[in-house]
Amino acid sequence: MPSRDGVGMPMWLLAEVTYRCPLHCVFCYNPVDYAKQHQELTTEEWKRVLRESRELGAAQLGLSGGEPLLRDDLEEIVREARSLGYYTNLLTSGIGMTEARIAALKGAGLDHIQLSFQDSTKQMNDFLSSTRTFDLKMKVAALIKQYDYPMVLNCVLHRYNIDHVQQILEMAEAMGAEYVELANTQFYSWAYLNKDQLLPTREQVEHAELVTDAFREKVKGRMRLFFVMPDYHATRPKKCTNGWGNLFITVQADGTVLPCHVAGMLPGMTFPNVREHSMEWAWYDSPGFNRFRGDGWMKDPCRTCPEKEKDLGGCRCQAYMLTGDAENADPVCDKSPHHERIREVVERTKLAVNEQPIVFRTDRDSRDLMKQCGEGGLKVDERRLFEPGATATEANTRIGRTPA
Amino acid sequence: MSDEPVVTVEQVYAVAKLFRLQWEPAQKAHVLLYPEGMVRLNQSAGEILKRLDGKQTIAQVVADCEAAFNAQGLEQDVLDFMAGAIRQGWVLRV
Numbered sequence: 001m002p003s004r005d006g007v008g009m010p011m012w013l014l015a016e017v018t019y020r021c022p023l024h025c026v027f028c029y030n031p032v033d034y035a036k037q038h039q040e041l042t043t044e045e046w047k048r049v050l051r052e053s054r055e056l057g058a059a060q061l062g063l064s065g066g067e068p069l070l071r072d073d074l075e076e077i078v079r080e081a082r083s084l085g086y087y088t089n090l091l092t093s094g095i096g097m098t099e100a101r102i103a104a105l106k107g108a109g110l111d112h113i114q115l116s117f118q119d120s121t122k123q124m125n126d127f128l129s130s131t132r133t134f135d136l137k138m139k140v141a142a143l144i145k146q147y148d149y150p151m152v153l154n155c156v157l158h159r160y161n162i163d164h165v166q167q168i169l170e171m172a173e174a175m176g177a178e179y180v181e182l183a184n185t186q187f188y189s190w191a192y193l194n195k196d197q198l199l200p201t202r203e204q205v206e207h208a209e210l211v212t213d214a215f216r217e218k219v220k221g222r223m224r225l226f227f228v229m230p231d232y233h234a235t236r237p238k239k240c241t242n243g244w245g246n247l248f249i250t251v252q253a254d255g256t257v258l259p260c261h262v263a264g265m266l267p268g269m270t271f272p273n274v275r276e277h278s279m280e281w282a283w284y285d286s287p288g289f290n291r292f293r294g295d296g297w298m299k300d301p302c303r304t305c306p307e308k309e310k311d312l313g314g315c316r317c318q319a320y321m322l323t324g325d326a327e328n329a330d331p332v333c334d335k336s337p338h339h340e341r342i343r344e345v346v347e348r349t350k351l352a353v354n355e356q357p358i359v360f361r362t363d364r365d366s367r368d369l370m371k372q373c374g375e376g377g378l379k380v381d382e383r384r385l386f387e388p389g390a391t392a393t394e395a396n397t398r399i400g401r402t403p404a
Numbered sequence: 405m406s407d408e409p410v411v412t413v414e415q416v417y418a419v420a421k422l423f424r425l426q427w428e429p430a431q432k433a434h435v436l437l438y439p440e441g442m443v444r445l446n447q448s449a450g451e452i453l454k455r456l457d458g459k460q461t462i463a464q465v466v467a468d469c470e471a472a473f474n475a476q477g478l479e480q481d482v483l484d485f486m487a488g489a490i491r492q493g494w495v496l497r498v
């Protein structure tokens with residue numbers, strides 16, 4: 001088994017099998033330029049990714065997107081993954097799930113389904129995803145239980161739904177969810193464009209946490225609740241992905257291999273593609289995966305910080321988005337000379353009126369944003385969200401099927 | 405939920421449905437896999453859990469472990485581990 005001193009194994013593989021999606025969520029973490037020209041990996045290419053990653057020690061597989069159910073070979077991918085020994089997690093909006101498919105996925109060996117809701121109320125769920133999907137999701141939740149899958153209910157929290165945490169938890173309990181993830185929006189990609197709209201106030205976060213703690217006590221032993229804090233309200237950064245190239249590996253729809261799902265925007269870096277390289281080379285040898293391993297790349301204040309091993313300087317992408325330099329400290333840290341950039345956003349949450357328009361994740365908007373960026377439009381920090389050199393697909397073409 | 409689980413040697417357990425016990429060659433260890441998570445088990449935990457097949461009593465598991473490792477007096481260690489495993493939700497009484 002291949003290994004290298006001091007480098008962790010890629011135990012967690014995230015497979016973003018497609019960027020096509022029926023939803024248009026305002027907090028989507030897919031790249032803002034997902035409508036770039038690319039070709040989705042074939043079934044056989046995904047099987048090779050699975051085999052090679054398993055040999056490197058991958059044990060958890062997240063099948064994500066976009067909406068992974070839009071791949072009609074999903075069952076075949078699951079079957080291969082399960083036979084290789086992966087624990088297979090399907091991360092889905094539920095759109096496209098039918099009884100026939102959920103049974104076929106069970107037969108293929110799917111271990112678990114994580115169903116995302118945008119809110120506990122039909123109106124807000126449908127507004128935030130810019131679709132009419134709430135009733136359908138409720139039906140899928142019932143199917144998940146009927147077919148005896150463990151169910152994780154995932155709800156991304158933000159200013160417009162965080163006050164509904166009690167109702168969201170009650171809904172999860174009524175549906176029989178074993179786990180609930182209340183994940184405050186992390187401000188990357190589409191969520192970054194919408195951060196002034198989505199960041200809750202500190203009071204909202206504190207209240208939601210209290211509600212969650214009380215509910216956790218009530219359902220002890222039956223349900224597990226996870227509450228992910230929004231790091232904009234923190235003074236120390238998160239240890240992003242448990243260290244760069246140390247545990248997580250992401251393969252995007254077009255085969256690009258990344259240490260996290262948004263790292264493709266970092267400038268001056270080339271990341272490997274499974275069409276050209278093995279997973280072993282990608283993980284252990286590629287310059288992209290070695291760029292921020294360890295702490296040799298750090299600048300002050302991280303370089304001399306006694307806490308540097310605790311958070312490894314936070315998130316490289318957040319440092320780049322907010323300061324223009326990926327080697328800087330994550331500005332969430334109040335030791336960062338750029339911490340003011342976070343504080344400004346937090347201060348704006350106190351305003352009663354927010355005039356920033358909300359941007360829904362759509363193919364059209366992705367193309368438009370790429371065009372604006374190419375023409376020198378958008379704010380300087382927003383321009384950093386775009387992968388250098390990517391070209392938009394033609395209007396009305398299917399995402400992920402650009403002719404070679 | 406009761407406070408402290410009472411485990412006795414005539415009881416029978418199995419790994420809870422939410423978890424999958426598996427040997428990971430890369431980690432040279434047994435792991436428990438569950439939705440989006442993994443617990444790496446030490447050797448004795450792995451050896452106990454893999455014997456919880458929903459048929460053997462704890463007494464049989466203890467005897468089996470003692471025979472496999474040519475050891476004596478493992479009963480209390482197994483009972484202590486089981487109490488922890490129940491609290492974690494890893495095992496269910498059959």
